[in-house]
Amino acid sequence: MIRFNVPPYCEKAMDYIRECVENQKICGDGAYTKKCNQWLEQKTGTGKCLLTTSCTHATEMAALLAEIKEGDEVIMPSYTFVSTADAFVLRGAVPVFVDIRPDTMNIDENLIEAAITEKTRAIVPVHYAGVSCEMDKIMEIAEKYNLLVIEDAAQGIMSTYKGKALGTIGDYGCYSFHETKNYSMGEGGALLIRDEDKVEQAEIIREKGTNRSKYYRGQIDKYTWVDFGSSYLPSDMNAAYLYAQLEHADEINEARLACWNRYYENLKPLLEAGKIELPVIPEGCVHNAHMFYIKAKDIEERTRLISFLGEHDILSVFHYIPLHTSPAGKRFGRFHGEDRYTTRESERLARLPMYYGLTMDQVDYISGVVKEFYAK
Numbered sequence: 001m002i003r004f005n006v007p008p009y010c011e012k013a014m015d016y017i018r019e020c021v022e023n024q025k026i027c028g029d030g031a032y033t034k035k036c037n038q039w040l041e042q043k044t045g046t047g048k049c050l051l052t053t054s055c056t057h058a059t060e061m062a063a064l065l066a067e068i069k070e071g072d073e074v075i076m077p078s079y080t081f082v083s084t085a086d087a088f089v090l091r092g093a094v095p096v097f098v099d100i101r102p103d104t105m106n107i108d109e110n111l112i113e114a115a116i117t118e119k120t121r122a123i124v125p126v127h128y129a130g131v132s133c134e135m136d137k138i139m140e141i142a143e144k145y146n147l148l149v150i151e152d153a154a155q156g157i158m159s160t161y162k163g164k165a166l167g168t169i170g171d172y173g174c175y176s177f178h179e180t181k182n183y184s185m186g187e188g189g190a191l192l193i194r195d196e197d198k199v200e201q202a203e204i205i206r207e208k209g210t211n212r213s214k215y216y217r218g219q220i221d222k223y224t225w226v227d228f229g230s231s232y233l234p235s236d237m238n239a240a241y242l243y244a245q246l247e248h249a250d251e252i253n254e255a256r257l258a259c260w261n262r263y264y265e266n267l268k269p270l271l272e273a274g275k276i277e278l279p280v281i282p283e284g285c286v287h288n289a290h291m292f293y294i295k296a297k298d299i300e301e302r303t304r305l306i307s308f309l310g311e312h313d314i315l316s317v318f319h320y321i322p323l324h325t326s327p328a329g330k331r332f333g334r335f336h337g338e339d340r341y342t343t344r345e346s347e348r349l350a351r352l353p354m355y356y357g358l359t360m361d362q363v364d365y366i367s368g369v370v371k372e373f374y375a376k
């Protein structure tokens with residue numbers, strides 16, 4: 001069976017974890033957390049990066065820092081993972097869903113402005129499949145209406161938009177290091193903070209509302225409760241697992257891109273024959289091969305394709321059920337405008353196996369099975 005995902009792993013991880021255990025430093029903000037933060041800051045050029053327990057939690061932190069309150073509205077796509085909305089719903093805000101573009105599956109930047117009301121506080125672009133949203137336009141709207149931009153860059157580490165790392169363009173950026181992502185620590189994430197003046201509060205929120213981060217740096221001689229907060233810092237053992245991959249980040253990225261490009265070349269004849277659609281990478285966007293998907297004609301064809309792949313020992317999956325059609329989405333949010341593409345395109349999309357360690361032979365085999373399906 002070719003698995004859909006295999007969590008990334010680099011050999012040094014075990015040594016690094018052992019080091020944490022032997023040094024008896026396994027709580028948060030140890031040596032490996034610092035190394036990961038520094039690596040991410042250097043790689044992305046962001047002002048500040050804080051490792052968190054998940055991307056969901058990074059987004060919750062962003063919602064707290066943005067002072068999102070009851071009744072505020074937050075514009076986002078409906079075609080996304082639940083966490084994008086959850087973080088704001090927890091603050092009592094209303095997710096306002098806007099339709100996606102069928103080419104990238106990202107929020108349609110041209111529909112955002114019409115969804116803005118007096119209550120709108122933020123825009124949350126989701127960089128689907130590690131392919132950037134149209135950030136110039138989104139930042140222009142945000143500036144015009146004085147809105148915050150919180151990037152859900154869960155899938156977007158190592159990707160860029162016009163040379164800028166995803167997650168560093170808006171006020172806040174959120175990365176995920178879940179085991180299904182390009183780089184992983186099991187469960188984990190990171191919050192990227194663009195503006196210096198929010199860093200101290202972010203450190204306080206992440207450390208249960210205390211000024212412990214300052215204390216660790218020797219800037220104060222005792223720490224105390226100074227503001228609201230929670231516990232958003234991961235164990236240093238998880239950071240150690242992640243750091244081993246960050247040391248090989250380019251190698252992992254190149255291996256994924258090689259698989260992605262091979263899938264694309266193999267399946268291009270089906271695209272040209274009008275049988276399927278393939279991902280589109282707009283100009284100015286450099287992606288990270290987070291996923292490879294194809295679009296079938298409709299949901300019925302997709303169902304048959306996924307089971308045909310299964311019969312040939314290939315695990316293929318689909319997502320997302322659009323949030324505005326889910327029970328919680330109906331209760332907490334609303335869709336602005338017409339759902340032209342969100343539901344229709346989500347029903348056609350199937351993801352093929354993609355992970356660090358997938359071989360070219362496997363990619364060729366999978367592509368062959370897809371071609372066989374469409375030859376019938």
Ligand SMILES: *Cc1c(COP(=O)(O)O)cnc(C)c1O
Pocket residue numbers: 053054055056057080081083084126152154155175176177178187188189
């Ligand atoms: C994976 C993912 C998340 C959640 O990440 P966690 O680290 O599991 O909290 C949020 N948004 C998107 C778009 C994702 O793909």
